[in-house]
Amino acid sequence: MSATYDAPDRRNLLDHMRQGVIGKPLDRPEGPLKVTGRAPYAAEYDLPRCAEGVLVGARVSNGRVTAIHRDEVSAMPGVLGVFADPAMLRRPAQGGAGKAPAQDVTQVDYKGQPVALVVAETFEQATAAAKALRIDYEDSSDSAHFDPDAAGVEPPKKPTDLGDLEAAMRDAPHHVDLIFRTEGHASAAMEPHAAIAAWDGGELTLHGSFQMVAYNVPELAASLGVDPARVRIVSPYVGGGFGSKLGISHDAVAAAVAARELGRPVRVVLTRQQVFESVIRRSETRQRLRLACDETGRLVGLGHEARVSNLPDEKFAEPVTQATKFLYAGDNRRLAVQVTRVARLTAGSVRAPGEAVGMQALEAAMDELAETAGIDPIALRKRNLPDKAPGEGIPFSSRTLVEALDRGAAAFGWDRRHARPCQTREGEWWIGMGVASAARVNMLAPAEARVRLHPDGRVEVESDQTDIGTGSYAILGQIAAEMLGSPIDRVTVALGDSRLPPGAGSGGSFGAASTGSAVLRACEAIRAELSSRLGVAAEELTLQDGLARGGNRSDTLVGLLGGDMLEETGRIEPGRTGKDYSQATYGAFFCEVAVNAFTAETRIRRMTGAFGFGRVLNAKTARSQCLGGMVWGIGSALTEALQFDLRDGHLVNHDLAGYHVPVHRDVPALDVILLEERDAVASPLQAKGVGELGICGAAGAVANAIYNACGVRPYRFPMTPDTLLDQMPDPF
Amino acid sequence: MREFTYSRAASLDQALGTHARPIAGATNLVDLMKLEVETPDALIDITRLDLSRIERAGDGVRIGALVPNADCAADPLIRRHWPVLSSAILAGASPQLRNKATTGGNLCQRTRCGYFTDLSTCCNKRTPGSGCDALKGVNHNHAILGTSDACIATYPGDMAVALAALDACVQIQGPDGMRQVPLREFHRLPGTAEAPDNVLQPGEIITAVTLPAPPPGRQIYRKVRERSSYAFALVSIAAVIKVESGLISHARLAFGGLAHKPWHDPAVEAALIGQPPGQAVFQRAADILLKDARGFGGNNFKIPLTRRTLAAVLIEATRD
Incomplete structure (x- = not known):
């Protein structure tokens, strides 16, 4: 089988396996080592x-x-x-x-x-x-320049220019033209x-x-x-x-x-x-959003132009408009990212580069357009889902946005939201609700993994794939256990050593689906050998709890192996599926906030996220990824901001006391809904990446909830009290 | 961290009159030593001294200097009669820090100005005469009252703000005997570049904080911050307010996050006493409080924020 993923694997192999561990919310096998301090960092x-x-x-x-x-x-x-x-x-x-x-x-x-x-x-x-x-x-x-507002910008690379956005803005019955700013972020691992x-x-x-x-x-x-x-x-x-x-x-x-x-x-x-000052920052952004729609709410114009910064000679530019490109319709489009050069530490990938900050601005702008046009914000979003990826004309692999909006709305109780702001006051607090779409590009990355089936039935999985807390050990083991009919406690997974076959690594949410596909391929090869030994066609082979069955034959796995160890290396390479389809993960955020009428402090009261990212490989680790993303979203919405001295570019809040990641008290119980989905275009596992989706748009839902609560439209993230205070309504 | 000597005081006398810096919870000093912002060559550990009791003193209370913040906040006597102190302590730091931090040490904690803790910048507090990079730098959470061209840092604590409202006294033992300093006079304004944080002299040790009889009225501690825990105050207010027959009969107010010390202005209290609670009266109190307030760019918002927070606190304090 070719390693290059050119055609969708629609066999949905994992759905035909019998071990019953794939998707289950299994604990991380290395969890006890970590919580007892025995896992060496x-x-x-x-x-x-x-x-x-x-x-x-x-x-x-x-x-x-x-x-x-x-x-x-x-x-x-x-x-x-x-x-x-x-x-x-x-x-x-x-x-x-x-x-x-x-x-x-x-x-x-x-x-x-x-x-x-x-x-x-x-x-x-x-x-x-x-x-x-x-x-x-x-x-x-x-x-040198230290202030991105004072330095010049370079021409955009590969901007999108379709139709005539200026004309659409001028002629459309409803439009918004807004400037948003987001501050720099630190990974703060x-x-x-x-x-x-x-x-x-x-x-x-x-x-x-x-x-x-x-x-x-x-x-x-x-x-x-x-x-x-x-x-x-x-x-x-x-x-x-x-x-x-x-x-x-x-x-x-x-x-x-x-x-x-x-x-x-x-x-x-x-x-x-030193981590804060010298490793990687997410660039601050200045974003102009222009949206124009007709009387029915159909978008006719969509502009998203961003300015980001980096050091001279760095190619990386925060890809702010990455999801805007495919998320909503609109024939007249302009998308562009421009870079300005400042002497601040290197800007690079920080969780969900692009969408993390681009989606929050886009989704806040959509909310304002919905209000301007007098359309329900969910209806506006649903009305503007393009049939094919705008500009590229390629189909979507799968898209759960409508389901996410509907399921999320029902679970959250969206029908209790007042359409107009400033309708609910509890003591000092204005209460409001907001919604936002979630979207994040999906990628497959080259990966290899080796699987050994030992004569006694033990399974070993090996790759240099890393586990950065995401659950790689758990899910790679589950894939092998499912495919080889092995109880999960008979599977061991070794990772993070360059002597092992090269996995995809952990980045861009692609680790699980990519390295997992390599594990799947290795297991397929082992299954082929086992089916031949049993004397049945590969698709007839059933492996479960160390037993092999097929046709009217059966044997124990150990018996079939007959003392042999089977070892296979699986490979996956991105192929035409990545070019022929627009691949992304989708979801929706619903948020209820309380905004203090006097101090403009915002507290999240409830948050629901519904996410579709193909097959769920492990419901526990996937949910944790979504929770983590939403917590990042809360930080991005309310607290996280790198503060640079504009005179010399030095980072003033260079530690966890000064750089405010959310604390427990900032994060209420979060509700996560995992949507059932198979995306055969994305990977042979029918899985997509989940790591970053939970952040992509989350802060937009918070911004929209703040507006619904107190009638102030936030245009600066994070939405700290100072950014809202001067527009707050009379508190008395 | 520079090399230093460490000794442990077996008695109070041993700890007095030495140039060694006293150390108890070590939650702030050791952090600063690691950064070489503080470079004492000798530390004297006072944690074994008998200063860990909370005891009645007449109608008031005496809180030993080594009483952990967590214990003070949880003490039934404190919670019953001086709840604003308990609230203020619980509004600060984290449980782990409050377990270690002590009453005396808390009063001596140093500013969290980002320039103070960064050796690559100019800071008069750290290096007298070097200048103040915060004046025109990132001064989002800096002072608006009592500043000088030498320093616009804030005193970061919460506990002392409540103590200022409660009219506490700091008992200080020196080689030549004991002296009492009203809490409101313990911390200093920056003034010139060389001004120390407080009036404690080398060789002196705080032994206790005393509170007079519980004041009449409702006690409130309100802290406005950008995340809901483990963040320093943008502004905080400790308030003790009593309303009788429709008029404010007693008012004590102290403010955190606004100045180089817990801010107390008797004129603000005077503007309230004898007045019926209401928006106009509250605004006038804010006018008095903020008449000399000055922002430095990043912290301009603190002026309206303080005004609005004061209104919220006074509404809560005077509500039926």
Whole structure:
């Protein structure tokens, strides 16, 4: 069977299996290890003679290092060396780069950029020396820009221009023309970026915290100038990534350089502040939304133009309009993303790049259009679902948006919403409800996985696929167990080691469906061998609880194996299914908020999300992904904002005290509805990605609920009290 | 972190008159030492001293300096007679921090200004004479009252705001004896660059906080913040208000998040006392409170926010 996924696999194989574990809300097999502290994270390996490295951040915002006064710290207790090797990273690698990112730390691109590594016997010694290390700079901050509003923009890449949007806006009976702003976000993963490097001859083993090992190996190898075959990355447990660990970061190369020089292992753990200041940010955005509709609510014009920022020479531009492209109809369209260059840390993928911030603005604009046109917001959305992807003319693979809106509305009690704002007041609080669509592009990524069926019936699954807390161990095991008729406790899954076959990695929500498809393919090959041994056609073979049946034959699995171990490697590559169809996941958010009439504080009271993402592989881990996404949505709506000093681009709120991720009290009980769906176009599993969907539009539902509560249209995210206060109605 | 010596005081006398910095819950000082914002060369651990009791003192109460915030908030006597103090403590930090943080240490916590804790920036509080990057920088949560060109940082705590409303006293032991400082005079305004946070002298230790008899009226602590827990106040108000025969007969108000100290303005209270509760009276109180308020760009919103929050608190406090 070709690895390239050119034609939809409509056999829906997993639905014909008998083991009954696929989709079940099984616990993570590694859960007990994690909650008892026995799952080692990157920095937690105890290597003999391991030295400790601490990175030093640049004190200027732009310029060049002219001198590092090593001699002043070399005699400090325990200090082993000060490194500023040309191989060390100025910026982290972008997701999927697979090559070395910007190196040479004598150049300073942004304040806080690592410029040196101090290594000592202990962490405290290294920290003390790093703080004491004096560095001279040639400061060229005067020629850099720090304020995205003040710097020029580059022409958009591949804008969409269809029809005449200006004319549509002018002629349509109803239109809105709005400017939204969103602030920058940090991934804020719980586990900081960390690496332990150990060389054995010319072989490097690096314990790190990564999302995409198969890409991180060549990134690391190229940075160090060594053969990728001589680099091993070990990353079995990852304490969250959210995009920030897609590519290698400063810690990995610095640790490897120092370890090579010192001839002993070196550990480098970024401080929380260094993670915030030097890894990856989501760009702030300025978005102009133009929507025009006829009397029936049919969109005739749709404009979504965004300005984002990044460092000079970075290709990544927050793809703000990614879902706008296919979500709603409208013949006259203009979509564009423009980049401005500022000396702030690298902008890159942070959870659901594009839709996370683009959808909230689009959905807030849709709500305003619905009001302007006097149409129910749900009806407006349903009225504008295109038959084919606008501009491309290709069909949708599957789309559960209508079902999500209907199911969500019923579960939430949407019919109790007042169409007009300021209708419900409870003491100091205005109460309101809002709705938003969810949408996120779906991708399949190249992946391999190996499956072994041992003579005693045990199953092993192996891939360098990572588990960043999402449930990869659980779902890959479930796929193998289902396909091979094995009780789940007879399946073991090994992940996150570059010696294993290259999985898709964890990014873009594609890990489960892609690497899972590779597991499925490997299992199919094993099933083919088993069916031949049983003497039945492959489609006749039933495997359940270690028994094989087919036609009128049956045997035990162990008997069929007859002492042999069967081993197969499955592969999947994206193919024509990715081009011939518009693939996305869909859903809907419903939210009830309370807005304090005096202080403009917003509290979420209830939130319901209904999501369709193809086959549910594990109802528990999938639900958790949706919950996590909605919590991100709440953060994006109400609290999360990177605060940069516009004079020098430095990040002022560079820790979890200053950067407000939602706390428990900000998050009420969330209701998640998983919609039943099979999308054979998306993958042989009929599954799509779920990781990011829960955030994509969530903040829009909050914004719309705020308007419904207190009559203030928010145009700035996060919607902190200061953004609403001056428009709040008289509280008395 | 710089090297430092650590010793443990077996008696109060041992802890007095030394240049070593006293340390109890260590929830703030050690964080700042890790950042090298604070670089004491000696710490003296006072946690073994007998300062952990809450006891009646006449009609009032004496809260030992080492009483953990969590214990103080949960104390039945405090909850019954000084509930605003309990509410204020529970509005701050997290349960873990409140378990460790102490009454005396809480009073001495330092500002959370992002420039104060970042060695790569200018901060007069950290390095006198270096300037104040917050003045024209990110000053979203900075002070609007009592500021100076040297510093616009806020005092970050909640507990002390309630204590200011309750007219608490700080008992301070020094090598030469004990002195009492009204809580409202304990913290200082920034003034010139070198001004310390409070009036505590090197070698002195806070031994207790005392509260006079429970004040009459309703007690409220209201904290406005951007997330609903574990965030510093944009503005907070501790209020003790009594209404008799349709007139406000007693009013004590203190404000957090607005200044370098818990803000107390007797003129605001005077504007309320003897008046019937109502919008006009509340607005006038706000006018008095905010007459010298000054925003620095990012924090301009605090002026209307404070006005509106004060109205909300006074409505709640004077409701039948």
